[in-house]
Amino acid sequence: MSTGELSDAEFLAAVEEATYPGDKFGHRGHLRVGWLCLRAHGFEAGLERMRALLRDYATALGAAEKFHETITRAWAERMQAAVDETPELGSFEVFLAAHPELLDSRMLSRHYRNETLSSPLAKASWVPPDLEPLPSR
Template structure:
């Protein structure tokens, strides 16, 4: 099994993949990238969200799931795949898109205020960015 498949299988089983010391931001991005390589956007989003919620619950941290952050990243990853290419491997994609891997000072701060991201509303629901005029969306 490939490293991508191993990571996704562990994620879907609610456990940390062998050889990993946790499930970190780059792992979230990699799982989303993998789903987007297998599924159309909306199916990938549905699968990613369902499994991320299940993973968080299995880790005893269901409150960690954040709808806006999760879907905003998934949409950014999709945009990069469509506009710049998926890359032959995860390493290719990661090397071409290092800004997607930075955490906690993430790319989302270009689009979202910290106040919005910290809100219970954003945690429970996908919200549009508040730092970009709606006419630009």
């Protein structure tokens, strides 16, 4: 199963119910959750929804320790800037085609030193970038 085999509603429901296979939920799955949440709720509420979905999904799969606050918010910031740039794009696949840079899971290394993202503080709470600022939203 890939994230593209399900409708947006089915995908979100599968993540929310933790029935989406954990071994298939990679970077693209995280992006899709973010895109859906940000488009539906705007930045602040979308970020809260994204956090809850990802934290609960990881917990349900027995991997609660994988949730990382700074990484989640930094990706939400990057994605919101892209959504703001192209709000008319109505499908996730079209959105990714317009913003292929988001598919680079190492993108945050432009904004953060590895030591910063690896820190317990960054995992538990928001830490602003220490290299290059995130795009304005």
